[in-house]
Amino acid sequence: MKRVKPEDWQPADDMTLERTAMNIARRSNNKLVVAGPGAGKTELLAQKACFLLQTNTCRFPYKILAISFKRDAAHNLKERVRDRCGDDLSKRFESLTFDSFAKQILDRFKQALPEGYKISDDYDVELSDRKILDNYRFEDENYLNSTDPEVVLKLHAATLPHSARTKAERIRNKIWKEMLSSSPSQLSFKMIMRLAELIIKTNPKIKKYLQQTYHYVFLDEFQDTTDIQYDLFKTCFLGSGSHFTAVGDDKQRIMIWAGAQNTVFEDFMDDTGAARVALSTNFRCAPRLVTLLNHLTEHLLEKTDFATPSDKWQPDQGECSIWLFENAEKETQILFREVKEWITTEGINARDICILVKQQLTMYAGNLIEYFNRNGIKARDENKYQDMLTQEVSVFIINVLYLIYDPQNTNAKKDAFDFLSNIHTELEDQQLLKLEFAFTKFVKTLRKDYPNQFFGGDEIETMIAAIVDFAGKDRIRAHFTHYKNIGVLNKAIDDLEKELLHCYDVTNDIVDALDMLIGKDTIPVMTIHKSKGLEYHTVVFIGLEDGAFWSYEKQPDEDKCTFFVALSRAKERVVFTFSEVRPSKFGPREQSMHTIRQIVEELEKSGVVEIVEKN
Ligand SMILES: Nc1ncnc2c1ncn2[C@@H]1O[C@H](COP(=O)(O)OP(=O)(O)OP(=O)(O)O)[C@@H](O)[C@H]1O
Numbered sequence: 001m002k003r004v005k006p007e008d009w010q011p012a013d014d015m016t017l018e019r020t021a022m023n024i025a026r027r028s029n030n031k032l033v034v035a036g037p038g039a040g041k042t043e044l045l046a047q048k049a050c051f052l053l054q055t056n057t058c059r060f061p062y063k064i065l066a067i068s069f070k071r072d073a074a075h076n077l078k079e080r081v082r083d084r085c086g087d088d089l090s091k092r093f094e095s096l097t098f099d100s101f102a103k104q105i106l107d108r109f110k111q112a113l114p115e116g117y118k119i120s121d122d123y124d125v126e127l128s129d130r131k132i133l134d135n136y137r138f139e140d141e142n143y144l145n146s147t148d149p150e151v152v153l154k155l156h157a158a159t160l161p162h163s164a165r166t167k168a169e170r171i172r173n174k175i176w177k178e179m180l181s182s183s184p185s186q187l188s189f190k191m192i193m194r195l196a197e198l199i200i201k202t203n204p205k206i207k208k209y210l211q212q213t214y215h216y217v218f219l220d221e222f223q224d225t226t227d228i229q230y231d232l233f234k235t236c237f238l239g240s241g242s243h244f245t246a247v248g249d250d251k252q253r254i255m256i257w258a259g260a261q262n263t264v265f266e267d268f269m270d271d272t273g274a275a276r277v278a279l280s281t282n283f284r285c286a287p288r289l290v291t292l293l294n295h296l297t298e299h300l301l302e303k304t305d306f307a308t309p310s311d312k313w314q315p316d317q318g319e320c321s322i323w324l325f326e327n328a329e330k331e332t333q334i335l336f337r338e339v340k341e342w343i344t345t346e347g348i349n350a351r352d353i354c355i356l357v358k359q360q361l362t363m364y365a366g367n368l369i370e371y372f373n374r375n376g377i378k379a380r381d382e383n384k385y386q387d388m389l390t391q392e393v394s395v396f397i398i399n400v401l402y403l404i405y406d407p408q409n410t411n412a413k414k415d416a417f418d419f420l421s422n423i424h425t426e427l428e429d430q431q432l433l434k435l436e437f438a439f440t441k442f443v444k445t446l447r448k449d450y451p452n453q454f455f456g457g458d459e460i461e462t463m464i465a466a467i468v469d470f471a472g473k474d475r476i477r478a479h480f481t482h483y484k485n486i487g488v489l490n491k492a493i494d495d496l497e498k499e500l501l502h503c504y505d506v507t508n509d510i511v512d513a514l515d516m517l518i519g520k521d522t523i524p525v526m527t528i529h530k531s532k533g534l535e536y537h538t539v540v541f542i543g544l545e546d547g548a549f550w551s552y553e554k555q556p557d558e559d560k561c562t563f564f565v566a567l568s569r570a571k572e573r574v575v576f577t578f579s580e581v582r583p584s585k586f587g588p589r590e591q592s593m594h595t596i597r598q599i600v601e602e603l604e605k606s607g608v609v610e611i612v613e614k615n
Helices: 019-026 040-056 069-092 098-112 129-139 141-147 149-156 165-181 189-202 204-213 227-236 264-272 289-297 330-345 363-374 392-405 412-422 429-449 457-471 473-479 486-507 510-518 556-567 595-607
Strands: 031-035 063-066 094-095 123-125 185-187 214-219 243-248 275-279 319-327 353-357 379-381 524-529 535-541 572-582 609-613
Touching: 019 040, 019 275, 019 556, 031 040, 031 264, 031 457, 040 214, 063 069, 063 098, 063 275, 069 094, 069 243, 069 412, 094 098, 098 227, 098 473, 123 129, 123 264, 123 473, 129 141, 129 149, 129 165, 129 189, 141 149, 141 189, 149 165, 149 457, 149 486, 165 185, 165 189, 185 189, 185 243, 204 214, 204 429, 214 227, 214 289, 214 486, 227 264, 243 264, 289 556, 289 572, 319 330, 319 595, 330 353, 330 363, 330 535, 330 572, 353 363, 363 379, 363 524, 363 535, 392 412, 392 457, 392 510, 412 429, 412 457, 412 473, 412 609, 429 457, 457 486, 473 486, 556 572, 556 595
Parallel strands: 031 243, 031 275, 063 094, 063 214, 123 185, 214 243, 319 572, 319 609, 353 524, 353 535, 379 524, 535 572
Antiparallel strands: none
16 A cells, blocks of 8 residues: 555545644644543544554554454454555554453463463463452451452452462462463463563563554553553553553543542553543534533532534434433333334334333343334343453354355455455465455355355354364464463354354344344444443433432442443433332332432433423
8 A cells, every 4th residue: 555645644435524633643642531421532533543544653664552452352452453554554453452462472472481480281261250259268267258359359460470479469460370370271361460460560671662562552541440440551561662542531430449549540641641531522423412411520420521513413413311210111012112113113223222221131131122022123131242242253153154145245355365465464465366356266165065045154154164274273363462371262162153054043044044143124222331432323221210220329330331332322312211110129119319319410401301291
């Protein structure tokens, strides 16, 4: 691709960047961009990556490292940069989560771990805190019973190397030793992060290698960075010549429970000398919703960073209501009628309507999902699929399967072939043509061998195995560092296979099964935490009730931010529901809006929100 002169560079996709954003994209000095929802923070990172690559300001062969909060956010960012800069340049843009960044360091350099912290050849990632606490129970029940579990877990994830001054530290050290030395080792992501940090701390050459590789580091959703993640960032990059851009919004800080630091913005500015800059346009939300967000910014969150809507809207666009129901059954039935109307009359795609709950998705939306599906509107718990559908290998398999049964699907063909050419970086144009020819032939053969009828599970398994073989597991592992561990690659393939078989059992048609798997025409239902960074035409939040906000008295600030995140996912319409009676694990419970009255009062005072009895 032809190099662009910095002074000639223009943002991709005909977007106009406000002046501050343009300066951030073009300049290399460290920046902390603090801006509200929909201000284009993630978009700015994508544009800045394009600037750095297209103008070669990030000089070849140096790279950009972007760290996002969730796998799908990292994946989306990578895709945006790839679409705009092409395959070649975007190879120098690595988009990862903190977890995968740490895991890559560990997988690659585990031999460099110092004595006392060596791990076995293989390791399992332990996701549950409960299992870790069980280890403590087994080791010293008295200690566990007399200590707050949060304190135990915090000490467990403290920085390395460990000290052994107190009894608690000695118990912790023993448990670490057992977890590291078991075969396979048992590691949580926090432990992986601490081990990665230890590798960098104790191996100056690896640190130097990392700093020479990544000349630019981006940090998305920076408000939710935990102390452990920030320690890793500092250990890797502080004092290097790399340039940092962090973007975030303290009104959306919703991970304090998981260790997000309140002071991370100030720490970052102190540590890196970054200047704090603000962006003021909200590109996502319609004007009336921006008015509401501004009202809540001032009166609920007590901040002053207000936004202005983008001029693509009419001033009266955007609506927010609270719908009151007698009980959850009525809520489900009436919501169904309304959603059906939005889809059939307004022509809104089911995929652009999102149903959110604060937590306990099955309790709040399980019956609703079941009722919607039974009556012809597809809806599903999207939490389960978010990770699977951003695995590169799964996306490749899905694209090839689509292509087999729909030869006209040019997007599937392009994406599948992009995957193949990415894992064959060494091929010249002529050889790439040969690969394309071989791929077309391979797809035709599968189409002939497996016509879309009378499929059984075995055929699907064989087909998936053939598709993976065509790409080559070794090649996939060589290209995608997170698949270096073969277990991770195999698990991604197995998970996809299981889910596709399940979909096929329901649909009896492979294309329908694929549509079902990717959630085509299906309303996504998810928790607010999973909705971070996403956006939908319409958002329905189930349960604006004290029961859902049970933690409000203990952590009002975090709960207010959580509410703010839910509201700000909507482009045009938000509905909050309240049901007088709601199922709970203890049976049906009467609900009130007493504890969360400040939220409800501020919604009313905004002058934007309509409260409607829906019975
Ligand atoms: N300069 C721009 N011009 C037009 N549209 C934009 C611009 N920047 C961003 N957008 C669009 O606005 C929406 C929000 O952008 P983005 O997700 O980057 O915001 P954000 O600040 O990261 O949001 P949040 O913090 O709420 O997740 C997206 O649909 C994006 O494509």
